Amino acid sequence: xxxxxxxxxLLLFALPAGATEPAHSLLAELTRPTAPMPDRLGQPALVPxxxxxxxxxxxxxxxxxxxxxxxxxxxxxxVELALPDVDLPSSDIPLxxxxxxxxxxxxxxxxxxPAFSRWLxxxxxxxxxxxxxxxxxxxxxxxxxxxxxxxxFQMHARSxxxxxxxxxxxxxxxxxxxxxxxxxxxxxxxxxxxxVAAALYLKELSGIFNxxxxxxxxxxxxxxxxxxxxxxxxxxxxxxxxSRGSYLKRETKEYVPKLLxxxxxxxxxxxxxxxxxxYLPPIEFDTVSIPTRTDLELTAKLAGxxxxxxxxxxxxxxxxxxxxxxxxxxxxxxxGTKERFEAEYARIPExxxxxxxxxxxxxxxxxxDSLKGVARRYGITPAALAELNGIDKKSRIAxxxxxxxxxxxxxxxxxxxxxxxxxxxxxxxxxxxxxxKGDTLEQLARRFxxxxxxxxxxNKLKGKISLKPGLRIIIAKFTEKNGKMxxxxxxx
Numbered sequence: 431x432x433x434x435x436x437x438x439x440l441l442l443f444a445l446p447a448g449a450t451e452p453a454h455s456l457l458a459e460l461t462r463p464t465a466p467m468p469d470r471l472g473q474p475a476l477v478p479x480x481x482x483x484x485x486x487x488x489x490x491x492x493x494x495x496x497x498x499x500x501x502x503x504x505x506x507x508x509v510e511l512a513l514p515d516v517d518l519p520s521s522d523i524p525l526x527x528x529x530x531x532x533x534x535x536x537x538x539x540x541x542x543x544p545a546f547s548r549w550l551x552x553x554x555x556x557x558x559x560x561x562x563x564x565x566x567x568x569x570x571x572x573x574x575x576x577x578x579x580x581x582x583f584q585m586h587a588r589s590x591x592x593x594x595x596x597x598x599x600x601x602x603x604x605x606x607x608x609x610x611x612x613x614x615x616x617x618x619x620x621x622x623x624x625x626v627a628a629a630l631y632l633k634e635l636s637g638i639f640n641x642x643x644x645x646x647x648x649x650x651x652x653x654x655x656x657x658x659x660x661x662x663x664x665x666x667x668x669x670x671x672x673s674r675g676s677y678l679k680r681e682t683k684e685y686v687p688k689l690l691x692x693x694x695x696x697x698x699x700x701x702x703x704x705x706x707x708x709y710l711p712p713i714e715f716d717t718v719s720i721p722t723r724t725d726l727e728l729t730a731k732l733a734g735x736x737x738x739x740x741x742x743x744x745x746x747x748x749x750x751x752x753x754x755x756x757x758x759x760x761x762x763x764x765x766g767t768k769e770r771f772e773a774e775y776a777r778i779p780e781x782x783x784x785x786x787x788x789x790x791x792x793x794x795x796x797x798x799d800s801l802k803g804v805a806r807r808y809g810i811t812p813a814a815l816a817e818l819n820g821i822d823k824k825s826r827i828a829x830x831x832x833x834x835x836x837x838x839x840x841x842x843x844x845x846x847x848x849x850x851x852x853x854x855x856x857x858x859x860x861x862x863x864x865x866x867k868g869d870t871l872e873q874l875a876r877r878f879x880x881x882x883x884x885x886x887x888x889n890k891l892k893g894k895i896s897l898k899p900g901l902r903i904i905i906a907k908f909t910e911k912n913g914k915m916x917x918x919x920x921x922x
Contacts, residue, residue, distance in 0.1 A: 519697040522570035523643045525690055528670070534684075534691035539703055545582065546692075547707055550699055552583035554709040556596065560625045567629040569636070570643065575693040576628070576650060579685070585619045585745035594618040597628040607631060614753035620746035621713070644669035644686050652682040715743050716768035718775070720752045720759045724783040732774040733767040751784055793834045795827040808834045861906040865897045878905040 518525045538546045561571040580598040581587035588594050592601070595618035601611050607627035609617040617623045632646060638654050639645035648669060649657045660672045673683040695702045720729075727750070730737045741747070743762040752759045763771050775783075795804060801823065805815040816823045819832050863874065871882045871891075885891070888904040897903075 518694060521572045521693060521697065523572045523693065525694060528687075530673075530684070530687035531690045531694075534688050535694065535702070538691060538695055543703070546695070547704060549578050549582040549692075550696060550704055550707045551710055553578060553696060555711065555713050556583050556621050558712045559622060563622070563625045563629050567626075567633060569629055569633060572693055572697075573629075573632055573643070575689055575696060576632070576647060577625075578692050578696065579688045585621060595624050596621060597624050599624065599627065603631070614748055614756075615746050616748055617746050620744075623746075639667070642667065642669070647686050647689055648672075648678070648682050651685040652678065656682070713743075714765040715762040716765055716771075717760045717762055718768055718771050720761050721757050722780055722783055723754045723756075724752045724761075724775075725785060726750050726752070728778070728783060729761060729763065729771070729775075732778075733763040733771045735764050735767065739764060750787070790833050790835055792831050794831045795829060797828050799827055801825065801827050804832065804834065810835055861904065862902050863905040865899055865901040865903060867899045869897050869899075871897065874903075874905060880906065 518527065556577070557574050560574040560577065564571045564573055577583055577596045581596045583596055585596055587596065587598065589598060593599060594601075594604075594616060597618070599607075599609065599618045601618075604611055604618045604624075604627065607630050609620075609623060609627050611618060618627075632650065635646035635649045635654060636643070639649065639657070645657055645661075645667065656678070657672075660675070660677050661667050663677055664672055664675050666672065669686055672678060673686075695704065699705070699707060726740050726744075726747070727737050729752075730740045733740070740761075740763070743764070747753075752761060793804065793808075801816060801821075802812045804827065805812040808815070810818075812823055815832070815834070816825070818835075819830075821827070821830075863878070871885055874897075875882045875885055885903065885905065888907060
């Protein structure tokens, strides 16, 4: 090898993981640091809560600059690595070996081994359920390894691009496949529902690319339109030929090799040096119907388990309680506890199932804001607000981001509306909508099943006006009766 090229190769190989271009799908288990906040046990909690930010593990660049023998010499360090000329395991997706796949086989056995071991450990918890979903949808069961390289089977995985959950859905794609994503629930984290959504998406991709799973996987990573443009640009539908060009990002070029390498090892882990993995038991649970908002601490007590177990079984819940206005919410409880839970739950009066907690949010102070003014706005004393934020009562707050108490419940819907406690009536709630360009009162009245007269009255609109984009208006009013929210004027 040319001495200069060899030096460059060694320098590239020695770079720390963060020095190379990040790969979207290989995720490490790190949590974004945040300032200490009050905890959940009857104490204030953040709205929205701080969630784990999963940052990305590097798989390193594809080994275009050195041979497998040279790579093995650099990474062996006395470790016995499996050679790539062995028979491939049986699979219902086509497995292949080439330089790029072989590179990731070596990487997962060396530098990436700790992370891959964790992925294998968690895989046994979710793969049986995921394979059952794929089988039911008529898809290759080994597509479950897409979740392995996307998230390492972490339910709370979140990428820098805000893709969330085991299948790393962006919010738009999640909603496209009927996943509920709002202030209370994020079903991208619910393993069963997210897997069903992933199966539907992969089935759609398979149809677009005529059953070519390499192109479908690449489309899952980059979007189907990106791959279709590449096919048109290079006049070929062969993934390996497409990856030779410069149009696709490196992340997408490496996505299929990573998937194949992960599947090859996961189907025969002992052969590749993963004989001591502590596999987790498959996830098992019963589901119970929760008719009204209920504290998770209470559900844990009634099921004879811990709060942490309930949260683990229900990763889609974003708060310490089941969501409001969701009378048929299906809560997961440990397997075998359903009868006990339902019997005990029926004995709890409806008004004792949920205790309102003080919520907190963040507010960025404007130029003319004063501590006294902000405190008055949020119903707190200036001294208490200063203490909450660790500042002096005489501090200038312009530009500061303050933690403030919020005495309302927020619920974001797909329409961009919010529901908040009405200031005009005790126990009342109003649902709001932010006006968009082209909206009229007549259109909004039809969309939200109300009348222009009510919209005019609720929002104190005078005469015939043109709705200004950005204006926040009330589009419905509710009142609380017998523990339920009903439209104002209706009986519970």
